[in-house]
Amino acid sequence: MAVFTEVSREEAAALAQRLSLGSLTDLRGITAGIENTNYFLSTDRGEWVLTVFERLTFEQLPFYLQLMKHLARREIPVPDPQADADGVILHRLGGKPAAVVNRLQGRSQLAPASWHCEQVGRMLARMHLAGRDYPLHQPNLRGLDWWIETVPVVLPHLAPEQRTLLEDELFFQRSVAETPANEALPRGPVHADLFRDNVMFDGLPGHEKLTGFFDFYFAGVDAWLFDLAVCLNDWCIDLSTGRLDELRAAAFVQAYEDERALTHDELRLLPAMLRAAALRFWISRLWDFHLPREASMLQPHDPTHFERVLRERIANPWHGVS
Template sequence: MSVFTPLARPELETFLAPYGLGRLLDFQGIAAGSENTNFFISLEQGEFVLTLVERGPVDEMPFFIKLLDVLHDADLPVPYALRTTEGVALRELAGKPALLQPRLAGKHIKDANAQHCVQVGELLAHLHLATQGDKVLERKTDRGLDWMLDEGAQLISHLDAEQQSLLQAALDEIQQHKAHILTLPRANIHADLFRDNAMFEGTHLTGLIDFYNACSGPMLYDVAIALNDWCSDDAGVIDGHRARALLGAYAALRPFSTGEAELWPTMLRVACVRFWLSRLIAAETFAGQDVLIHDPVEFQQRLEQRQQVTLQLPLAL
């Protein structure tokens, strides 16, 4: 399980006391998740999630706190950092940046249908509308196009011949379109909107979590990341019905531009490369350890299936 930093009850009690939320009733490490340490925390006054941030620079924490405040203020179903009675949001526990957040209702779903995808498309559009243009909070991603080019070049020798040619073609495409991609309309993007980062009650989306990849960037990239996870079948093929549901719901709130439509097939492939590489790196880094590792092959297959893209972005007439 992915509890990188175990905690003992006395240190937790000391940490939680300044929130003034009552006694600690129970706590439990969360096995799901692969990047940070999370605990469910039961206090007398409610249910919470404690996150210890395990990767990423500490000095970026104010960005995440601010972004979640903005999205919470826009009435989006996101967690946000609770403040101690003295108004402190960012704390430290066991040497790691630590945040206490409300526990959101709902469960992750494995088998997404078109109704789930409509909700995802709408939420993503609301997130972008709340932060686009001059509202964007700047943060450069640490897994952007240059990261893909650098890591891809280093990892390629670890792959077999077929994988190498697939990855090399995708890296060449990134190099070719890099400048153009960076001119697309920008906002704050979640950049990791997978099924395991959303929660539902029935077909109602009750929570979007795990903003630790959030950054400023092209909105289309966020759409491509979400679509690759929510609208793929087990072989990595795009499910047209779910995909049209997600894109239509999104476009009804934030219409796509013709520039975005041109780069759409490329963007779907870029979004595959991002997660193929991060999963390959995680598989090497955590090999043999008790850490959740997502299968890199899933994104190799999705990238193979995105070589020809027939799904077009809906454009306003």
């Protein structure tokens, strides 16, 4: 992601040697994103991704790294954190926590068709089921509590009609969160950020196969329905308008339900959860846009995109296919 922390070739080479990854041949900063410092790390033995964590702490990170190992052991295609001779997977660079994972094959599909959505929906359900017995617990750190804290910080930067929308939607979501139906939603580890650029596909055009989910550093324990809603709001929309493409959305949900059927409460709350997922990313993009951190390759996302998505979900609620 954006480079906040400069890592020297010497530091990267030393870490690669400690992890028995071979001799460093190349180190390149990754420009996309805004949360952590990421580099492509190449050695004479393979390709890796080096991440230096800018916000997550040494205490928080075992949840994410061990979750990836847990899922990989259950044949969910995710990056595998690399351990040193003592089995340690959380390292230190420049006084900050760091990890190295294998680089997934393929590339992101930024213009998905229904068959891409079907593959992601099916694997998302498998991932949820595979995480049921994951023993560590950490809440979604960008959940409702964070929204409540962050909205007052971004409100002064907004136009009056935007402030009204943001405050009204937060009130609505707080009300939904208090309902028995919301409390009854199935829960477990969720990715919480499974956008198009966090999934890899490989193969010839029109025949691409999903090769992995990555960037689990917003993961936490939350409603599985929230994870599904995040995906629908990215994989199954027209990016220029935020409108839901119902054919892609139906394909995504049907493939998900082929692995895990949605409950009655999930179907009832899907329209509200689609709004919640849009709200979450509108807030975070407003925060990143108006209160940015310094970085040598910082590219904050446009917050108005998820404002459009939220307005669409309010005006045109979607109830799924079941």
